[in-house]
Amino acid sequence: MLRRTEGIVLKTALFGEADLIVTHLTSDFGLIKTFAKSPRKIKSRFGSSLEPLTYSKISFWGKEDANLPRLTQSDIILSFQLIRDRLECFLKVSEILELTASFLPEHEANRKVFMLLLDVLKETEKDCTLPLHIILYKIRFLNLIGYAPRLDGCANCGKTGFSFYISHGSVICERCITGMDSPIKLSPASIKLYESLSRWDLSLIERIKPSRNLLAELSDMLNDHIRYRLTRPLKSGAFHKVF
Ligand SMILES: [Zn+2]
Known part of the structure; x- marks a missing residue:
């Protein structure tokens, strides 16, 4: 089944000598990993579209539950080259x-x-x-x-607090402090x-x-x-x- 969406390349990893596993954040399927065949070949259809950050229209092929569908197309919408250059x-x-x-x-x-x-x-x-x-x-x-x-308020009572407790993921006010871990002020x-x-x-x-x-x-x-x-x-x- 061929699927189409838009995606931003988050990272790539080499697969064998010439292939890549590409991680995209896509608009329709969330985070996906695809297999890109020989993107490093000079005449690769992918061009520079698999560089991290690149925002492209992509197509990929595979069963719906396939772990690693194959990337079949990637056309750049925005390259964000200015960010990559620095x-x-x-x-x-x-x-x-x-x-x-x-x-x-x-x-x-x-x-x-x-x-x-x-x-x-x-x-x-x-x-x-x-x-x-x-x-x-x-x-x-x-x-x-x-x-x-x-x-915006103590995890326990909602009152204002300025001590952030990592283990609670929240500020906790002076009255409600019971734990021993030291807070971030x-x-x-x-x-x-x-x-x-x-x-x-x-x-x-x-x-x-x-x-x-x-x-x-x-x-x-x-x-x-x-x-x-x-x-x-x-x-x-x-x-x-x-x-
Ligand atoms: Zn409290």
Whole structure:
């Protein structure tokens, strides 16, 4: 059965000497892995469309439950070449590609996540020196898949709290603290920044101008939360700090 959709390449892995396994986030089928025959041959029909980040129209062939359907076509819609051309930008974006590939189950369509990634890549390509888009993606992605940290009130009673407990994925107020694990202390400003990044329209995000310290505080908390949920750090995160 031939299926068609649109997809963004999250990663590729060599298969044998000349073939590739390609992981796409697609609009209609969620995360999928396909087998691409000899994409490295000079006259390959795939051209450069299997580079990570590339947004393409794709077709793939295989039984509905096939583990590894065969990629038969890939036509570039947007290459995001400007991001790939700058190593610093590409490393930043690699982190959210890896985050997406690590958390999402295969074959479960999530159009909101797909649109979020596409929108964030478009904004990042305009100016990748802005660190907010990467943090924004992490927050909204976690929210869409039900793993967002809760900062708007104590997990137990709903009252305001500034101590974030990783094991609870939430802030807990002074009265309700019972556990022994030490919390991450958050400032009111970082909680406000988190709320703004969760809700503001993407085109308005540039108006938010937080200090580097504030960004680092929120980013560190998010990365700790992600590490705990994944039970390992993201590999891409080891290459750089966002700020
Ligand atoms: Zn409480």
